[in-house]
Amino acid sequence: MxxxxxxxxxxxxxxxxxxxxxxxxxxxxxxxxxxxxxxxALVCLLDAERDGTGVTAGRLGAELGLNSAGTTALIDRLERLGHLTRTRDERDRRRVLLRVAPQAVELGWEAFGPAIGSAVALLRGFDAGEVAAVRRFLDGFLAAVSQGGAAGTGA
Amino acid sequence: MxxxxxxxxxxxxxxxxxxxxxxxxxxxxxxxxxxxxxxxALVCLLDAERDGTGVTAGRLGAELGLNSAGTTALIDRLERLGHLTRTRDERDRRRVLLRVAPQAVELGWEAFGPAIGSAVALLRGFDAGEVAAVRRFLDGFLAAVSQGGAAGTGA
DNA sequence: GATATTGTCTCGCTCAGCGAGATGATATCC
DNA sequence: GGATATCATCTCGCTGAGCGAGACAATATC
Known part of the structure; x- marks a missing residue:
């Protein structure tokens, strides 16, 4: 090994x-x-915000691998902290739409801004082909892992 | 954004x-x-095994960000599952050395083998310069993140 | 309109991880 | 060479994240 x-x-x-x-x-x-x-969870919400996709409680839970009880508790927590607001979906009144508060967006930047900065600075020293290679690797690896290639799904 | x-x-x-x-x-x-x-934890232990470094309970806990109580509980769990054995360090009898069981090594391969396989296969299609670019990026990013550049340490 | 399905929430529970502190082993100092 | 500080681990009691089961609305299906 x-x-x-x-x-x-x-x-x-x-x-x-x-x-x-x-x-x-x-x-x-x-x-x-x-x-x-x-x-x-915040990351999921911010990603969705960025994509313009509305996030429901269920979708968030699925994305994080939680069951419905855990998801409700999670949303309660985030709501209590003021990072989140619940809104009933008027088209389908079973659903709860989640909207991130501005303070949560700021928190997200605080959490990931420095890492983003480091990576961007690092990549500035790469030529186009090298950047492309990095992207190609990450992209391919993500695809492989996503479809069960990792963590012993038996692939 | x-x-x-x-x-x-x-x-x-x-x-x-x-x-x-x-x-x-x-x-x-x-x-x-x-x-x-x-x-x-298993990953830490296997890494240490690979490097020939002995792992103590304390070092494992530090690596995982647990306190001593949580670390003890974790080791108890792994020991109960038979992935681990405790051994008193004879040089310093305060310490507990952790030794991974063969079944744990196998489990590690089951967990990460497929991902490793995917990555290796993917990288076979890369030329030397591209592989070097990927490594340079990951290495640099790891260094940046490790020294507090990430997750809002204020950097 | 009756029935199945879906999305969320409530209740009760288990157990991971924390803080505080006990215990035994090792350095330090006089 | 004993008193003292420090270190590594463990024990105890507790908080709370997340689970399973099931209630309860709103929506599809017949």
């Missing part, structure tokens, strides 16, 4: 990035009286 | 990779009667 080539080293590196990222996220969460899950 | 260039897109992509990775890890954990933290 030692040095088997540059590919393995890269996977290892990627794993360490995700792990380190998770730790920082947890730290950040704690610093703001939240839990890691809450930050992940 | 829309399309601001290829760099931002890459950060976004990386975030999605880490998020997806985390989800799969949680799934895998649940499928094996464990918790996400347990899998993360």
């Amino acid at each position: 030692g040095e088997q080539g540059p590919e393995l080293e890269i996977v290892h590196l990627l794993r360490r990035v995700t792990s380190e990222f998770g730790l920082r996220q947890a730290e950040f969460a704690a610093r703001h009286g939240m839990h890691p899950t809450d930050v992940r | 829309g399309e601001q260039g290829p760099e931002l897109e890459i950060v976004h992509l990386l975030r999605r990779v880490t998020s997806e990775f985390g989800l799969r890890q949680a799934e895998f954990a649940a499928r094996h009667g464990m918790h996400p933290t347990d899998v993360r």
Whole structure:
């Protein structure tokens, strides 16, 4: 399981990035009286906001791998902290639409701005082909992992 | 917050990779009667095994961001599942050395083998310069994030 | 209009992780 | 060489995130 080539080293590196990222996220969460899950939820909400997609409670829970009870509790927490507002969907009154508060957007920037800055600065030193290579790798890996290639789904 | 260039897109992509990775890890954990933290612990232990570094209870807890009580509980869990054995360090009898069981090594491969395979396959289609670019990016980003550049440490 | 389905919420519970502090082992100082 | 400070781990009691089961609305289906 030692040095088997540059590919393995890269996977290892990627794993360490995700792990380190998770730790920082947890730290950040704690610093703001939240839990890691809450930050992940915020990210989902901000992504949806960016895409213009409306997020319902159910969709959020699915995205985070929570059941409905846990999702309700999560939303309660975020609402209590003022990061979120619930709105009944008027088209389908079973649904609850979630709208992020401006303070949550700001919090998101505080959480990820520095990392974004680092990456952007880093990539400034890359030529177009190199940037493309990075994107191609991440994109391909995401696709592979997403369709069950990771975490022992038996692929 | 829309399309601001290829760099931002890459950060976004990386975030999605880490998020997806985390989800799969949680799934895998649940499928094996464990918790996400347990899998993360296993990874630490396997890394240490690979490097030949002995891991103590304290170091594991620090790596995972747990306090001593939580660390003890975690080790109890893993020991109960047979993934781990405690050994008193004879040089410093305060310490507890952790040794992973063979079944845990196998479990680690089951968890990450497919992802590793995907990445390796993907990288086979890259030339040396492209692979180097990917590594340079991940390495640089890891360094930036590790020294507090991420998650709003104020950097 | 009766029935099945969907989306969210409520209730009760389990257990991961925390804070505080006990305990045993090791450095430090006189 | 014993008193003292520090370190590594563990124990105890507790909080609260997340689960399973099921209630309850609103919407589809017949």
